[in-house]
Amino acid sequence: MDDLYREQILDHYKRPHNWGELEGPDLEFHDTNPLCGDELTVQIRVDDQGRVHELRFSGHGCAISQASASMASDEVKGMPVADLLKLDRQFILDLLGIDISATRMKCAMLSLKVLKSAGLGAAASWSDAETAQPNGYTP
Amino acid sequence: MSVSADSRLAAVAAQFPVLARLESGHPLCYLDSAATAQKPRAVIDAVSDFSAHHNASIHRGVYPLAVEATELFEGARERIASWLGSSVAETVFTKNATEAVNLVAYSWGRRNVAAGDLVVLTQMEHHSNIVPWQLLCAEVGARLEYVPVDDEGVLDLDALDALLAQRPKLVGVVHVSNVLGTINPVAEISARAHAAGAVVLVDGSQAVPQVAVDVAATGADFYVWTGHKLYGPTGIGVLHGRRELLEAMPPFLAGGHMIASVDWQESRFNELPFKFEAGTSPIAEAVGLGAAVDWFRALGIEAVREHETELVAHALGRLVEVPGLTVYGPPEASRRGALVAFALDGVHPHDVSEILARDGVCVRAGHHCCQPLMRRLGVAATTRASFAVHNSREDVDRLVDGLHTVREVFEL
Numbered sequence: 306m307d308d309l310y311r312e313q314i315l316d317h318y319k320r321p322h323n324w325g326e327l328e329g330p331d332l333e334f335h336d337t338n339p340l341c342g343d344e345l346t347v348q349i350r351v352d353d354q355g356r357v358h359e360l361r362f363s364g365h366g367c368a369i370s371q372a373s374a375s376m377a378s379d380e381v382k383g384m385p386v387a388d389l390l391k392l393d394r395q396f397i398l399d400l401l402g403i404d405i406s407a408t409r410m411k412c413a414m415l416s417l418k419v420l421k422s423a424g425l426g427a428a429a430s431w432s433d434a435e436t437a438q439p440n441g442y443t444p
Numbered sequence: 445m446s447v448s449a450d451s452r453l454a455a456v457a458a459q460f461p462v463l464a465r466l467e468s469g470h471p472l473c474y475l476d477s478a479a480t481a482q483k484p485r486a487v488i489d490a491v492s493d494f495s496a497h498h499n500a501s502i503h504r505g506v507y508p509l510a511v512e513a514t515e516l517f518e519g520a521r522e523r524i525a526s527w528l529g530s531s532v533a534e535t536v537f538t539k540n541a542t543e544a545v546n547l548v549a550y551s552w553g554r555r556n557v558a559a560g561d562l563v564v565l566t567q568m569e570h571h572s573n574i575v576p577w578q579l580l581c582a583e584v585g586a587r588l589e590y591v592p593v594d595d596e597g598v599l600d601l602d603a604l605d606a607l608l609a610q611r612p613k614l615v616g617v618v619h620v621s622n623v624l625g626t627i628n629p630v631a632e633i634s635a636r637a638h639a640a641g642a643v644v645l646v647d648g649s650q651a652v653p654q655v656a657v658d659v660a661a662t663g664a665d666f667y668v669w670t671g672h673k674l675y676g677p678t679g680i681g682v683l684h685g686r687r688e689l690l691e692a693m694p695p696f697l698a699g700g701h702m703i704a705s706v707d708w709q710e711s712r713f714n715e716l717p718f719k720f721e722a723g724t725s726p727i728a729e730a731v732g733l734g735a736a737v738d739w740f741r742a743l744g745i746e747a748v749r750e751h752e753t754e755l756v757a758h759a760l761g762r763l764v765e766v767p768g769l770t771v772y773g774p775p776e777a778s779r780r781g782a783l784v785a786f787a788l789d790g791v792h793p794h795d796v797s798e799i800l801a802r803d804g805v806c807v808r809a810g811h812h813c814c815q816p817l818m819r820r821l822g823v824a825a826t827t828r829a830s831f832a833v834h835n836s837r838e839d840v841d842r843l844v845d846g847l848h849t850v851r852e853v854f855e856l
Contacts, residue, residue, distance in 0.1 A: 309798070310853050319790075341794060342811040342824045365824050367792035368854075412794060 309403055310368060318368040323378035325361045332386070334423035335364075338411050343370055347419045349386070357384050362419075367412050369405070374416035376400040381420060389424030392417060456743065457834040459484040470804030473839045478622050478650060478783045478830030479808050481675045483736075490735030491677055494728045502727055503701065503718075517727050520734025521717075524682060527737055529658035530667075533716040534690065536683040537730055541649045542572040544668035544683035545616075547720060548645055549576035551693040552666075553614070556643070559585035562612040564642070566591040566599055566628075567820050568621045571813040573647045577616060586613070593820055597624035597773035604633065608640035615642045619651035619662070623812050623826065624773035625756070625780035627655060634663030643689070649673055653832075654752060654781040656745045659684045671729065675832075676736035680729035683720070690716050697722040748833050752782035755831045755840055759784050762844045768856065769847065772821060783830035785812070788847065791854050793827040799853055800846040807843070 330348035337344045343366035352358035360382065362374040377400060381389060397417050398405065405413045457463055460482045465472055474482055500510040502517045518532075525535040538544040553576075557563060563577050567590045581588050589612075591604045599617075608615075615637040619630050634644045646664040651657050653674045659667045666689070671680040685693075695702055695713055699722040704712040713719045740748070757777035763769055768789030774780050788796055793809035800807055808828045811818045818824060829843055 307853050310795070315854065340810065342815060342818060343792075343794075344824065365792075367794035369794070371792075409794070409798070 311403065314368055314372045314401065314403065317372035317375035321362065321371055321375035321378075323361055323382075324363065324375070326363055327359060327361045330361075332423040332426065334419045336415065336419050336422065338366070338370070338415055340411065341367075343367065343412065343415060345370065345374060345415050345419050347374075347416075347423050349423055351386055355386050357381050357386060357389070362416070366415065367409075369401070369409050370412040370415045373397050373401060373413045374419075377416050377420060386424055389420055392421060456484075457836070459486065460834050461485060461488065463834060467804035467806065468802050473803075473805045473842045475805060475807045475829040475831065475835065475839060475843060477653075477832035477835075478673070478781075478828065480672045480678070481653060481832055482834065483677070484675055484739055486739040487675055487677065487732050487736045491728050491732040494731045498731075499728070501724065513727060516731045516734070517725065520730045520737075523734055524737055525684075527741060528652070528667075528684065529660040530684040531687075534684050534687050536685065536690070536717040536720045537725055538668075538681040538683050538720075539679060539726070540672075540681035541647060541668045541670040542576075542681075544666075544681050545573050545645070545647065546576045547683055547696040548666050548668075548685070549580045551696045551720075552643070552689060553577070553580040554584070555693065557581070557584055557586050557613045561586040562607070562610050563588050563614050563616070564591060564604070564607045564612040564637075565589075565616045566618065567593040568597070568599070568624055568626065568814065568817050569616065569618055570622055570647065570649070571815070572649075573616050573618060573645070574816065577614075590816070591617075593624070593626075593817070596775070597621070597626045599626075599628055599633075601629075601632070601636070604636065608636060608642065611640055612637075612642045614645060616645045616647070618647040618649075619657070620648075620654055620781035621773070621817075622650050622783070623785045623814050623817055623828065625783045625785070626773055627651075627779060627781060630662045630664065638663065650781050650783070653740070653748075655749060665689055671733040671736065674733070674736050674740060676733035677726075677729040679726045680733045682733075687716065690720070695719055695722065699723050701725075743833060751833060752831050752835075753777045753780075755835055755837065756780055756782060756784060758837050759829065759831075759840045759843070762840060763847075765844065766847045767851070772826060782832070783828055785826040785828040787823055787826050788850065790856050791850055793825045795854070796827045796847070796850050799850045800843065803842060803846045803849065805839075805842050805846045 327348040331351040332349040335346040345364040348361045350359040462482050463472055498512050500513040502514040521535055525532050589607050592600045617633055620627050630646050637644045643665045645666040648667050648669040652669040665686045667684040669682055672678040702714050702719050702722040704714050771786045797807050797809035810825050
């Protein structure tokens with residue numbers, strides 16, 4: 306069994322959950338990983354209690370970034386939008402359940418970045434510091 | 445002729461200390477020389493020897509050590525200029541190719557490109573030959589147009605002619621594409637551009653280490669390249685510029701050494717090439733690049749080209765064995781530089797390179813600083829294997845074996 310590309314990661318990569326686009330979402334955020342050109346958009350419909358009612362990811366990226374988005378999408382359904390802002394990198398790392406090298410951390414954290422940014426709305430002030438590596442190394 | 449048949453290249457891998465290291469427990473299979481080349485012992489020793497025995501500030505001190513440092517630095521410039529068919533006055537040291545393009549876009553561009561003017565680039569340019577022109581065009585209100593790339597990765601010269609009919613001020617073109625591998629007919633492009641009154645800048649970053657380059661024969665008014673891809677140190681690049689243009693251009697960076705005299709209110713500038721070399725130069729790096737040129741010339745560009753073309757042909761022949769693999773660029777090795785970029789259905793390039801790395805195979809994954817070209821190819825990223833003098837057919841075979849492993853891991 307491959308540690309990084311374990312079955313669950315590949316399943317989410319090949320058949321990502323909550324993938325596609327929403328008509329007229331309440332919240333939306335798009336971002337890219339400028340180092341590799343990967344793109345990810347999240348669209349969220351909010352219910353009348355301010356919870357994530359429905360969400361869709363779209364874009365393209367590697368197995369790690371796609372699986373991270375797919376897994377996170379299952380977890381945040383029903384979550385109060387305000388709680389999206391409290392998500393941290395450990396949330397993603399726990400979902401992935403694998404060791405992520407410094408060079409792949411940006412891939413893993415792209416979904417976290419767009420989720421939190423969508424939660425913040427248009428005035429996103431999410432900082433890159435969240436995914437920055439101690440040695441500043443990026444792929 | 446195969447690798448082993450050429451005695452000059454047979455033992456060349458042993459000259460690269462880094463190739464002795466293990467990568468993930470395997471011998472290092474370095475297939476990323478288009479990003480940066482590894483350094484042979486001759487270059488490492490030249491840089492270290494300079495720092496140990498010859499270091500001093502150049503051009504000013506009159507003590508023997510300073511004279512020695514100056515001679516080593518200027519000697520490197522002389523050998524580089526003569527190797528590439530340029531001259532000393534027309535050979536400016538820069539930090540890298542990017543800085544060289546910026547120098548031209550700033551000093552020449554802001555004097556010669558005005559509102560409504562046209563700048564022509566190609567769809568296969570590296571970001572370093574796009575973004576400086578975008579900044580210039582945005583600042584002065586000029587237009588940017590691109591010569592399209594056909595499905596084989598070749599420039600559409602009819603489209604170039606149509607753009608030239610609009611009398612552009614500059615045509616910027618890469619000599620060898622860092623993604624497609626395409627060797628562009630730069631002499632032909634220069635001739636057509638000059639006939640239309642345009643100035644030509646050629647980006648030779650990939651070409652200088654991969655194909656025979658004669659700057660004068662390219663017809664380029666500006667020819668830029670970088671040292672670290674020619675087995676030299678980082679931090680040193682070269683701008684070859686036509687003397688009349690360089691003389692008419694204002695300085696790029698200002699400060700020490702680029703002046704002839706400085707008064708309270710104004711200064712007169714130094715002669716070429718020093719006018720464009722403000723501040724203390726990357727001295728050890730230039731000496732190291734000179735050593736790289738000596739070492740590379742001793743191998744001979746014909747032998748290097750033959751060796752790398754053979755590797756590319758072997759790679760093109762074997763990559764078709766991998767199901768779902770698409771190669772970009774011209775189908776024949778003879779029309780390509782020493783690199784092959786490809787896509788593998790169902791696997792992102794990051795994942796390809798991650799899995800290849802487990803077997804010690806180092807390739808580049810991403811957009812290769814060519815996002816507009818990626819858009820033209822309809823992909824977000826590709827995987828690229830690039831070859832150098834120290835690579836062998838076995839390295840190509842390890843790449844192909846690794847790609848089969850990638851497909852197994854992804855259960856394809």
